[in-house]
Amino acid sequence: MSRVSFAHRLEQFGDAIALRLPDNSTISYQQLAKLADEYSTTLHNIVPDQALLALRFSSTLSAVVAYLAALRSGKALLLLAPDLGDSQTLALIERLQIAAVIQASGDIQRTGFSHQVRSDCALLLSTSGSSGSPKSVMLSLANLEANARAICAYLPIEATDTAITALPLHYSYGLSVLNSHLFKGASILLTEALLMSKDFWQQTRDFHISSLPGVPFSYQLYRQLRLERMPRPALRYLTQAGGKLNSSLTDYVQQLSSTLQKPVYLMYGQTEATARIAYLPPELLQQHADCIGVAIPEGELLLRDPVSKALITEDFKEGELCYRGPNVMLGYASSAADLSSNTALTELSTGDLAERLPNGLYRIVGRLSRFLKLQGKRLQLDHLEQQLAIFTDPVCCAGTDDLLVVAYTSPSSDSAEQLQHYLRDQLQLHPALFKLLQLDTLPVLANGKADYQTLLKLAMEANNAN
Template identity: 50%
Template sequence: MAEFFMGFSEYFQRQQQMGRGDAIALIDEQCSLSYQELTQAITDRVTWFSQWPQEQHFFALSFNADIWSVVTYLACLEAKIPLLLLDPQAVSELVTPQLSRLGVCVWIKNQQVQLVLANQKPLCRKDLALLLSTSGSTGGAKSVMLSRENLVSNARSISQYLPMGEQDCGIASLPLSYSYGLSLLNSHLMVGARFVLTGQSLMTKDFWKLMREHKVSSLAGVPFSYQMLKTLRLERMDLPALKVLTQAGGRLNIELAQHFYQLAQQSGRQFFMMYGQTEATARIAYLPPQYLPEYGDCIGIAIPHGELYLRDLLTNERFEEINQPGELYYQGPNVMLGYAHGANDLNSATCITELATGDIAERLANGLFRITGRKSRFIKLQGKRLSLDEIEANLNQAGMRECIACGRDDTLVIAFLASSSRESIQAYCVKTYGLHPTQFKLLACPVFPRLSNGKPDYQRLLVSAQAGMTALPAIADLPLMAKQDAEQGTEQ
């Protein structure tokens, strides 16, 4: 068990002991670092931290996709300095209150800019290593507290079920401040692989140039990424080194799942659909590729060293029956320490032994788990309990394929793209759910607004509809990637 919880530096030292000290670990637009150079850079960065008094050692880092930022992140883990990771695109007006509330001492924006925040000296629990903001739609800033053991155990589990090793190369196709993006970095470094750091979007030519130049072997994306990859015709690209595709960050619709499974089969690649939450560091479950043709709507099985099970929605008792809905729970060494809403939470003595995912699921006879809804994705309209996920699925099956449902009790909002008809959606809701047109709002969108992790920005849709808008303003005369960038919010 002691080996299981080795820190990242010990894994880097192991690479050197195996004669791989000169093997490349990190690549960015400026330079590259071998594992030996990375180890030394971490040591030097820890020394650099001494410019701030010991009592000010609680940092926040705007986590840019460059070597300098990655070294700073790893050095904080090595020096046991609690670190809050921030989206570098987040606006200061949103970040500053969060830093104040948590009591962050030093905000490291980049190599040139570090801000010492006055009167900030919080007491942190000794096992606190990292804080990641959740991506909820309420706009409330709460952070998930993670330990070094959480990070290392999750990275190791990922490296055990995905086909990855020292000969492989990954790329930062997602923000590193997002738990999924961070897990890509951690798992590749753990196995001694190479990792390409870039701020380029997969919608740019430069991104695909990096893919070819560095022989990237695995590519990760959220559902929105795979919509774009289909548009880009991934199958036509000359990417002989690419052998693994991974997807997480939300449910991938069955048509896209089958599309990329078929492409993977035709090109000799593997396609892994995965499920996770920031509260479990990143990954919770994965679907072995052989199940995808028949069970593409399932999240699969627990990652190595983890366990999935169900509890009754009313009694909370654990049960083993198949095809029965219950709340999905998870146990494993990657489960968070707890939430931090403010500085007082940083020294809590909480010990979480199981994670209530908030998802409603069922276990199939073959042991796979299938999510059927989310507890928080239910609203009540005139006493009727409605599943927002079910509304989206039903609209999709009825031919209205580009719809997003969100809301709060007594407020249902359905956002739709031009491919769907306002009149058709309204008629469907009236007939199927018995709703009066005054009980729901329809919002036309040129493109769906999304958070930086690619998930729909439910909060923006809800606020816009409640403000009386019937359509979001068009983003005219912009190329596709510019539209995507313009619509993305900050991860909360």
């Protein structure tokens, strides 16, 4: 398999600026390649060949250099959140037999392990927003290259653009922004400023940031900050992924695009597909914002019966969304033994239920694992969230086969009464079978998706308190 990727072609962009830093210093592509190769030598001298490394991936120059050095030198690398706790880090080191941990500063700490990793594995990403997940996705250089190439084929990234690290780099969406801009020879501003901070928004102005990415939670913040009122003449487009927008955020994104007269690309993806699977062409945003759109270039979407796995060809018939493409992962790694496997997937089962419209667009309608069965009554939680959003938005549903948890943020007593009435009278659920939680904010993971486990924990704590 080819060991060539955008990481190996940095030199071709010469003196063009690759990285910008908040202190106004810059790193050219030629300089970045040199820094990465110098660090590769350090890795070679310290870490055994084909051993697994881990990187606390912050939005800093030293961390990006370490990332690119690993890709250029063929070292398999697990990306960690920079603030991942010591206990979680130690558990990962032992489970995957990680040979060394690279700190955000570039310092390397050996562990004593030297387990060999399959030769085509370049990167490991967590399947959750915590980056302490026991299950990691194994990706090849070919996966990374194909995904960056596809993104650059449908997003209007230009070599003159400057992106900003508005999302964590250890998260597949944030990483894809870095990779795609390096693929195109564009610039990336490395900032650790928080999205809500004045520094971040000053930097978007001062550095003429050309695009803004965001998960649903990011767009909640954009709405609070009234992004549509910020003069950002350099801004050319926005992207959204990391989970489905609720109805009110969908309305806001449509208004934002119309007010700014800028395209917004709604995207769908999974870490198992390196990042991207589908996108909605921005000209369809106003009419089809409830759709994930079409497959990315070089990819293919299809629907299968969840039980028989037979291919579904009819329109408007629900099935499990599956994907084929050169960005589909090698497989999962939960232990060191998995790192030596020879698995290779050709089709990814996403776990999402979807339907295809007559115009060829795909629409997510639920999640296979998001089902409860309360006293014989089968509930699809994604559908239920859509139904309850009529009374209060946002709303989030989680639970077990013993208890349905409905969390919402509206302080209005009317919202609680309407939710109770619907669950009790419309769905005929006994009050003992559901728990309403009124929260200041709904909990989310680092990737912006709803944190259902925390909701369950809060519901249990509330029940115990009573």
